[in-house]
Amino acid sequence: MIVLMKHEAVEQDVQRVVERIEKLGFKANVSKGVERTVIGIIGDERFLNKDQISLLPNVENIIPILKPYKLASREFQPTDSVISVDGVLVGGSEIVIMAGPCSVESEEQMLESAEIVKKAGIKILRGGAFKPRTSPYSFQGMGKEGLKILEKTKRLTGLKIITEVMDTTEIELVAEYADILQVGARNMQNTKLLQNLGKIKKPVLLKRNYSATLAEFLLSAEYILSNGNDQVILCERGIRTFVEYTRNTLDLNIVPAIKLLSHLPIIVDPSHGTGRHDFIIPMSRAALAAGADGLIVEMHPKPEEATSDGEQSLKPEKLFQLMKEADLIANAIGRTLL
Ligand code: PEP
Ligand code: MN
Numbered sequence: 001m002i003v004l005m006k007h008e009a010v011e012q013d014v015q016r017v018v019e020r021i022e023k024l025g026f027k028a029n030v031s032k033g034v035e036r037t038v039i040g041i042i043g044d045e046r047f048l049n050k051d052q053i054s055l056l057p058n059v060e061n062i063i064p065i066l067k068p069y070k071l072a073s074r075e076f077q078p079t080d081s082v083i084s085v086d087g088v089l090v091g092g093s094e095i096v097i098m099a100g101p102c103s104v105e106s107e108e109q110m111l112e113s114a115e116i117v118k119k120a121g122i123k124i125l126r127g128g129a130f131k132p133r134t135s136p137y138s139f140q141g142m143g144k145e146g147l148k149i150l151e152k153t154k155r156l157t158g159l160k161i162i163t164e165v166m167d168t169t170e171i172e173l174v175a176e177y178a179d180i181l182q183v184g185a186r187n188m189q190n191t192k193l194l195q196n197l198g199k200i201k202k203p204v205l206l207k208r209n210y211s212a213t214l215a216e217f218l219l220s221a222e223y224i225l226s227n228g229n230d231q232v233i234l235c236e237r238g239i240r241t242f243v244e245y246t247r248n249t250l251d252l253n254i255v256p257a258i259k260l261l262s263h264l265p266i267i268v269d270p271s272h273g274t275g276r277h278d279f280i281i282p283m284s285r286a287a288l289a290a291g292a293d294g295l296i297v298e299m300h301p302k303p304e305e306a307t308s309d310g311e312q313s314l315k316p317e318k319l320f321q322l323m324k325e326a327d328l329i330a331n332a333i334g335r336t337l338l
Contacts, residue, residue, distance in 0.1 A: 003039040009058035069218040071225040077263040091265030094338040096294035100126035102309035104146035112301045114157045116316045125159040139307040147177040198227020207235045234266040238273035247275020255290040271298035271312040288329040
């Protein structure tokens with residue numbers, strides 16, 4: 001359920017509702033919109049006596065949220081969420097591109113990648129230090145040493161950093177270095193990880209698992225939101241289908257579907273979505289045209305030497321081309337490229 005406050009409600013009215021919700025054994029989640037405040041009631045609604053809230057001063061109405069995901073739904077928050085990544089806004093009118101190699105491999109590789117990314121006009125650099133690989137025999141990432149390289153790269157270039165966190169015990173460590181903590185597709189339903197990411201105050205990029213339905217995807221976001229962190233960015237990165245000519249099938253339908261049902265920003269990963277460097281630009285164009293708030297793209301200074309995902313990494317000159325085309329698409333749909 002959500003409590004819709006009247007336009008004239010003041011802070012004291014909101015506070016009174018919150019206290020009442022908590023006294024009744026529920027959790028309250030306050031969302032202050034431009035127009036008015038709505039308060040989410042979290043808990044088993046069958047045991048809620050609505051009158052004890054609806055009769056409080058300046059309560060307009062109590063509305064049931066029918067969707068299984070509550071805080072993630074547009075019913076709960078009609079206006080788009082805009083997430084600030086240390087000042088870079090994701091989910092507003094600007095389209096935000098994140099790029100960089102799949103894995104952190106060395107200081108030279110990251111510094112070279114960062115220079116290219118910066119030259120392309122991009123503000124957020126990707127690079128995995130903890131890598132969720134399909135095979136235990138594949139490169140597993142540089143771990144803490146990789147995070148230190150990311151820190152130095154950030155210090156020297158001013159770029160924001162997105163990097164993956166795979167384990168609850170490493171959240172604190174990764175959060176020290178990352179501006180966005182990425183949850184990989186394989187961990188989308190790691191509920192302990194999600195709950196604990198709900199307790200930090202940094203943006204989380206939640207990648208869709210390759211077999212997750214839209215409702216499962218949003219319920220995973222709900223785990224983070226309901227634990228107190230409202231800075232969630234969604235990411236479509238391809239799903240499993242019968243199709244074998246690409247690594248995954250990039251489900252761009254989910255972009256307008258998410259926009260309809262949720263206020264959370266959604267970006268698209270055409271690298272993992274296709275598995276092919278030559279498909280990245282066309283599918284990026286399509287993703288932005290479909291309404292995605294941005295892209296996360298793999299780029300490597302020398303893809304042929306990459307320790308992971310070289311075949312789905314753009315060469316530097318192709319990243320520059322992608323930015324030119326993204327700018328054209330952004331203008332065509334009334335947005336701007338950051
Ligand atoms: C990645 O971003 O390098 C990655 C492993 O992505 P995903 O979790 O989507 O497979
Ligand atoms: Mn990768």
